[in-house]
Amino acid sequence: ISSKSKLAGHCHFEDVGNMEDDVALSIMAEAMEKYGKHGSKLGSLPGDSSGKQRVFAVSYEGLMEMQDTYLYYLYHQLGINSTFIPQFYDGNEKYVTLANGTGKEELEHEQQNQEIEVDSRPPKPEEYHPPPPKQSLLPKKVIAIFGPESSGTEFLSTTLGVATGAFPSDGQWSRVVLPSHVSSPVEEWVFRQQNNRRAMSLDGEWEVQNLALPRGRLCTENNTREVNVVEALVPDECFRYESYPDNSPETVEWVWNRELDETEHRFNYTMRRVENNAAGKGYPDGKSESPQAASKSAIAEMCRNEVHITEDSKSWTCGATCGTGQYNGYALYPNRFLVNITSHIEWYKSRGVEVTVLLFMRDRSISKKSKFSNRCVVPAMVDAEADLSLSLMREAMVKFGARSTKGRPHVIPVSYEGLMEFKEVYLFDIYKQLGISSSHVPLFEDGNEKHVKSVDASHRKSGRRNDEKEARSNTDNTGQDPCHRILEENPRNPKTALLPKKVITVFGTESSGSTFLSTTLGKAIGGIFDDIPKTKERTISRQATSLNEEWEIQHLSLPWGWECEEGKEINTVEALVPEECFRYERNPGIESRSAARMFLRQSALSSIEIFREKEMMDRMGHDNSEKPRPVRRGIERRLED
Numbered sequence: 044i045s046s047k048s049k050l051a052g053h054c055h056f057e058d059v060g061n062m063e064d065d066v067a068l069s070i071m072a073e074a075m076e077k078y079g080k081h082g083s084k085l086g087s088l089p090g091d092s093s094g095k096q097r098v099f100a101v102s103y104e105g106l107m108e109m110q111d112t113y114l115y116y117l118y119h120q121l122g123i124n125s126t127f128i129p130q131f132y133d134g135n136e137k138y139v140t141l142a143n144g145t146g147k148e149e150l151e152h153e154q155q156n157q158e159i160e161v162d163s164r165p166p167k168p169e170e171y172h173p174p175p176p177k178q179s180l181l182p183k184k185v186i187a188i189f190g191p192e193s194s195g196t197e198f199l200s201t202t203l204g205v206a207t208g209a210f211p212s213d214g215q216w217s218r219v220v221l222p223s224h225v226s227s228p229v230e231e232w233v234f235r236q237q238n239n240r241r242a243m244s245l246d247g248e249w250e251v252q253n254l255a256l257p258r259g260r261l262c263t264e265n266n267t268r269e270v271n272v273v274e275a276l277v278p279d280e281c282f283r284y285e286s287y288p289d290n291s292p293e294t295v296e297w298v299w300n301r302e303l304d305e306t307e308h309r310f311n312y313t314m315r316r317v318e319n320n321a322a323g324k325g326y327p328d329g330k331s332e333s334p335q336a337a338s339k340s341a342i343a344e345m346c347r348n349e350v351h352i353t354e355d356s357k358s359w360t361c362g363a364t365c366g367t368g369q370y371n372g373y374a375l376y377p378n379r380f381l382v383n384i385t386s387h388i389e390w391y392k393s394r395g396v397e398v399t400v401l402l403f404m405r406d407r408s409i410s411k412k413s414k415f416s417n418r419c420v421v422p423a424m425v426d427a428e429a430d431l432s433l434s435l436m437r438e439a440m441v442k443f444g445a446r447s448t449k450g451r452p453h454v455i456p457v458s459y460e461g462l463m464e465f466k467e468v469y470l471f472d473i474y475k476q477l478g479i480s481s482s483h484v485p486l487f488e489d490g491n492e493k494h495v496k497s498v499d500a501s502h503r504k505s506g507r508r509n510d511e512k513e514a515r516s517n518t519d520n521t522g523q524d525p526c527h528r529i530l531e532e533n534p535r536n537p538k539t540a541l542l543p544k545k546v547i548t549v550f551g552t553e554s555s556g557s558t559f560l561s562t563t564l565g566k567a568i569g570g571i572f573d574d575i576p577k578t579k580e581r582t583i584s585r586q587a588t589s590l591n592e593e594w595e596i597q598h599l600s601l602p603w604g605w606e607c608e609e610g611k612e613i614n615t616v617e618a619l620v621p622e623e624c625f626r627y628e629r630n631p632g633i634e635s636r637s638a639a640r641m642f643l644r645q646s647a648l649s650s651i652e653i654f655r656e657k658e659m660m661d662r663m664g665h666d667n668s669e670k671p672r673p674v675r676r677g678i679e680r681r682l683e684d
Contacts, residue, residue, distance in 0.1 A: 054553065056607055059609060075465065129562075133408065189401070191432045192429075198459075207481070209249050217235060218231070220291075256435065270431055277363070281350055292376075344372060381435065385438050410429075
């Protein structure tokens with residue numbers, strides 16, 4: 044999206060813009076690797092042995108999604124004591140294509156595109172060998188990846204599953220048993236390329252849970268009535284759907300996933316075969332219970348004794364509805380549900396499990412469009428579930444994020460777009476925060492690109508103005524024309540020192556939303572805008588220092604300065620010095636802010652626009668004495684500028 048926005052406003056040469064973005068991302072990745080949370084150079088700066096984190100990865104999409112919750116998290120990280128909240132306006136939405144139709148055709152098309160080549164799969168097992176019995180149903184450590192449905196949680200949960208040894212890198216075959224009322228149970232081998240549910244390492248050290256919100260059956264007009272929220276996701280052995288309590292959740296979900304291939308009649312017939320397992324009807328020898336009944340009884344006992352899921356306990360909770368009678372020991376879940384993230388953490392902590400939650404954030408417009416295409420064709424439910432999911436994520440971040448937790452936080456925000464941008468640099472930082480020792484790097488394929496509109500010529504002409512209006516609407520309502528607003532002088536009192544005590548620099552690729560964040564932080568620290576009249580500059584387009592000279596906010600979109608030109612090299616410099624010491628080498632005699640105003644004015648009045656205005660003027664008046672003279676004079680002044 045930032046590339047599209049840049050093409051519309053800041054750089055009309057796509058190849059030049061792409062090269063600049065590549066260099067910018069390389070610079071940002073290097074800084075993150077050296078001075079991020081686990082950077083290799085922390086504490087090595089002269090006069091700084093504290094080892095304090097100097098680089099923070101911030102997600103524009105995260106700000107638009109979590110808003111004040113994420114913003115306060117940033118304030119805490121930066122040591123800013125403020126309650127300022129800007130107006131949040133998602134600038135990505137206009138670039139996202141709309142979902143249309145029922146979504147079924149798009150889902151089938153995507154499934155065809157994502158179909159795994161048979162030759163790349165490991166060979167299907169010739170016979171079933173049951174896994175060794177678990178010593179414990181509870182793992183030592185849980186990593187739970189939460190995010191709105193279609194936010195990309197599968198990608199991250201698979202990556203972390205491989206990195207922890209909980210999920211094979213080339214996928215895995217699993218056996219699903221489908222009881223039949225006319226023959227012995229039918230075994231179906233199912234191949235999983237992605238960790239779309241959960242995966243535990245053989246030694247019981249790690250479990251990686253993929254918890255897209257909501258979870259369970261696809262929502263349709265026929266099967267979705269309300270949004271259900273449960274306390275926690277219990278171990279798989281203790282989990283049952285309340286509609287089909289006699290069957291494993293993997294079996295029930297396998298049947299649900301066949302809905303695309305079967306009519307509703309066929310689907311119900313399949314589910315009746317599954318239900319027959321409960322009454323022992325599926326076995327021609329007349330046994331009163333299935334062969335798995337004895338093992339189910341043993342598992343239920345483990346769930347009661349070890350995991351404390353029992354209808355009889357008053358001090359322990361079941362995670363969902365407690366099973367009763369023959370289902371005592373199982374937690375019974377609705378067909379489609381959301382998990383309360385805060386109580387999920389508390390549920391596992393109370394049982395001695397080390398739990399960490401990753402809040403996976405993706406552009407909301409894109410995740411909602413993808414969800415409507417793939418997971419839920421009921422618009423009202425899409426919005427209701429998305430809103431409730433975000434509410435649960437915010438609550439967990441407030442209670443268990445870095446702001447409120449001493450030591451290692453239980454909740455860590457992660458950006459889908461950040462992973463696609465920084466790739467292994469961002470991924471290895473996540474590994475370190477989770478205590479994972481791995482060098483696994485997945486194949487990064489950006490799923491956003493297919494949802495983004497192309498930029499047409501008309502959008503290119505107005506792109507920069509639109510971006511500036513967007514930045515202004517996120518901060519104040521002055522209603523001033525951005526050209527006049529930015530070109531005005533910014534009178535300041537003389538500084539007592541050129542170097543501030545603290546600098547916050549907001550880096551980002553061009554058109555990535557850095558104006559919004561730098562201006563918000565400027566308002567949060569106070570004093571940046573206090574002596575600027577309403578008609579003057581109200582966004583931080585360059586550098587700004589607080590009145591007490593405690594803070595300086597630097598807005599450094601990459602690249603900086605003049606608009607891009609074809610045939611010019613990409614220049615990289617060491618640092619941005621204080622404004623008073625800065626000059627452009629092409630105009631060293633002009634103060635930098637004046638030079639920048641000249642750049643902006645020339646950009647706003649491109650040669651094409653001037654030529655068109657001149658043509659219009661010539662058509663309106665053929666000699667110098669007619670009405671268009673004021674227009675002519677205005678254009679002449681602009682040409683002189």
